[in-house]
Amino acid sequence: MANQLTRGAIAEIIEGGTPEAPVLQILSMKRIPSGTQERHRLLVSDGQWSSSFAMLATQLNGKVASGEISQNCIIQMNRFVCNTVQDNKKVLIILDLTVLQTGADVGQRIGDPQPFDITKKNAAPPAQPSKPAYQAPSVQRNTPNVAASPARSQSGQSIHPIASLTPYQNKWTIRARVTNKSDVRTWSNSKGEGKLFSVEFLDESGEIRATGFNQELDKFFDMLEVNKVYYVSSCSLKTANKQYSKLNNDYEMTFNKMTEIELCEEDDAVPTMQFSFLPIKEVGNADKDAIIDIIGVCKEFQDVTTITTKATGRELRKREIQIVDDSNTEVTMTLWGTTAETFDGSQQPIMAFKGVRVGDFNGKNLSMLNSSSLQINPDIKEAHHLKGWFDNGGNQVEMTSISNQRGAGGMGVGTNFKTFAEAKLENLGTKDAPDYYTVKASVVLLRKENCLYTACPSDNCNKKVIDMNNGLFRCEKCNREYDSFNWRLMLSGNLADATDNNWVTCFQDQAEALLGIKAQDLGSMREADPDNFNKVFNDATFKDFTMKLRVKMETYNDESRLKTTAVVIEPLDPVTYNKRLITEIKQMAQLS
DNA sequence: CCCCCCCC
Numbered sequence: 128m129a130n131q132l133t134r135g136a137i138a139e140i141i142e143g144g145t146p147e148a149p150v151l152q153i154l155s156m157k158r159i160p161s162g163t164q165e166r167h168r169l170l171v172s173d174g175q176w177s178s179s180f181a182m183l184a185t186q187l188n189g190k191v192a193s194g195e196i197s198q199n200c201i202i203q204m205n206r207f208v209c210n211t212v213q214d215n216k217k218v219l220i221i222l223d224l225t226v227l228q229t230g231a232d233v234g235q236r237i238g239d240p241q242p243f244d245i246t247k248k249n250a251a252p253p254a255q256p257s258k259p260a261y262q263a264p265s266v267q268r269n270t271p272n273v274a275a276s277p278a279r280s281q282s283g284q285s286i287h288p289i290a291s292l293t294p295y296q297n298k299w300t301i302r303a304r305v306t307n308k309s310d311v312r313t314w315s316n317s318k319g320e321g322k323l324f325s326v327e328f329l330d331e332s333g334e335i336r337a338t339g340f341n342q343e344l345d346k347f348f349d350m351l352e353v354n355k356v357y358y359v360s361s362c363s364l365k366t367a368n369k370q371y372s373k374l375n376n377d378y379e380m381t382f383n384k385m386t387e388i389e390l391c392e393e394d395d396a397v398p399t400m401q402f403s404f405l406p407i408k409e410v411g412n413a414d415k416d417a418i419i420d421i422i423g424v425c426k427e428f429q430d431v432t433t434i435t436t437k438a439t440g441r442e443l444r445k446r447e448i449q450i451v452d453d454s455n456t457e458v459t460m461t462l463w464g465t466t467a468e469t470f471d472g473s474q475q476p477i478m479a480f481k482g483v484r485v486g487d488f489n490g491k492n493l494s495m496l497n498s499s500s501l502q503i504n505p506d507i508k509e510a511h512h513l514k515g516w517f518d519n520g521g522n523q524v525e526m527t528s529i530s531n532q533r534g535a536g537g538m539g540v541g542t543n544f545k546t547f548a549e550a551k552l553e554n555l556g557t558k559d560a561p562d563y564y565t566v567k568a569s570v571v572l573l574r575k576e577n578c579l580y581t582a583c584p585s586d587n588c589n590k591k592v593i594d595m596n597n598g599l600f601r602c603e604k605c606n607r608e609y610d611s612f613n614w615r616l617m618l619s620g621n622l623a624d625a626t627d628n629n630w631v632t633c634f635q636d637q638a639e640a641l642l643g644i645k646a647q648d649l650g651s652m653r654e655a656d657p658d659n660f661n662k663v664f665n666d667a668t669f670k671d672f673t674m675k676l677r678v679k680m681e682t683y684n685d686e687s688r689l690k691t692t693a694v695v696i697e698p699l700d701p702v703t704y705n706k707r708l709i710t711e712i713k714q715m716a717q718l719s
Numbered sequence: 720c721c722c723c724c725c726c727c
Binding site: 312314316318319320321323325338340341368370371372381432433434435436437438439441443445461463484488489494495496497498499 | 720721722723724725726727
């Protein structure tokens with residue numbers, strides 16, 4: 128069996144050689160915990176040497192998931208590149224392989240391979256890897272050695288892997304898929320002004336960002352479409368500024384006057400964008416600022432609004448949408464710019480996001496970045512699965528939202544349901560920012576004394592006024608006197624659910640909703656009709672409500688206490704309430 | 720030649 132393996136192939140590759148279709152055994156494999164992209168590192172053996180320098184190209188991840196690639200299996204490497212990384216270490220990336228024998232069939236390590244160490248290798252002094260003289264030692268990746276005969280483009284030139292591009296060669300053509308494309312952006316600074324866009328290209332060896340300015344934007348912006356494959360040649364290459372680019376490439380390209388781009392119709396061989404989707408439910412546990420991939424159904428969407436940035440005063444268009452998945456969880460996602468403006472959610476599309484950022488404003492939310500990409504109704508298995516789920520009952524499921532604030536105005540009672548006990552257990556309100564949650568609660572006790580106050584009648588003031596006892600009422604805030612006032616409510620009530628109770632402050636709108644009467648009417652009633660005044664409070668007591676609460680630690684006179692304020696109060700809708708309980712029971716049943 | 724990633 129041992130003679131199946133290509134003895135010495137590992138040494139040959141490490142020394143810069145490109146043996147033809149070498150056969151190796153995978154001794155072990157390890158998933159590397161880096162970023163969102165699943166990557167596998169392999170300990171491989173050629174029968175003589177072993178090394179853990181091998182990595183699987185991500186398009187082969189499926190073969191790991193399916194079990195085709197597993198420990199002890201024998202592989203033939205059809206295509207591979209060997210790069211030099213920091214400290215002159217070698218990394219072998221397997222681009223294409225054939226499993227000759229499964230791990231189960233082989234069942235054991237073949238022979239007695241020794242960990243390859245160039246200093247211990249006794250056969251001849253270490254061969255000098257054929258390293259081009261231009262390579263600075265700090266450069267993280269050398270020109271890869273690409274095995275197997277390169278493909279040819281339609282016009283006959285050979286295709287180069289993206290990973291092999293450097294600023295020092297100018298005759299190359301890549302065949303790559305556009306995985307992301309920016310909006311047109313303009314700039315104006317001391318050096319001048321102009322417009323630009325950028326795209327991201329992906330092939331089986333790697334990825335690279337390309338930028339087109341001014342004339343090149345006019346020439347290529349419309350032509351380049353996300354998900355299509357192109358032959359691209361003659362661009363300027365420069366060192367990528369890692370501060371701004373998250374792509375796994377030390378270089379990036381700029382389109383220039385010589386650049387040629389040509390659509391490639393037969394594009395099956397070029398990998399599509401790789402996602403690593405996180406179930407929406409898991410976003411609830413994700414760290415703030417985490418960059419993740421998400422797929423979901425757009426269940427609801429709000430209108431486009433305009434905001435002004437604090438820093439530069441720039442106006443931005445944004446749209447919030449709610450996406451759900453089969454973890455029965457909903458999250459709010461913010462779209463920006465053209466994506467926000469052109470978005471059509473009316474058909475409840477499936478949306479696959481790559482590289483969106485987790486935020487923690489009022490619960491968890493997601494936001495697209497300029498580096499994020501979005502595919503609507505993509506032809507991938509996760510999208511088909513979600514479509515099937517949504518159309519077959521998923522659309523009826525009551526979702527748990529991990530974003531407290533619904534829509535631009537934050538209206539609505541929200542869906543971040545918790546009991547009082549859960550809110551306490553989770554220490555809501557003890558951080559810097561207030562927490563919001565929604566509770567179903569009954570009124571136990573209302574403090575009707577001092578729940579009304581005389582307020583300034585001018586618009587948007589509402590400050591308490593002082594009765595001058597001469598028919599005039601003075602507002603200190605407006606610094607003037609009025610001949611009338613408005614009754615306003617600040618009602619303190621004890622509310623309870625099955626788990627605990629809580630004192631909650633209800634201001635005007637919320638108190639009116641709870642009592643079922645306008646503050647003005649209640650105020651008039653207090654002196655004129657005390658019986659009915661008391662009846663209002665008696666009637667409200669023991670009623671059930673759904674309410675969105677805000678919890679925040681407040682400090683008075685060096686004493687800190689949690690303050691709970693009602694943000695929205697609605698009468699309990701028994702149908703919606705029961706639906707939610709049924710969903711929760713089903714979820715509990717699934718968990719057990 | 721850009722390099723902002725935003726707002727409640």
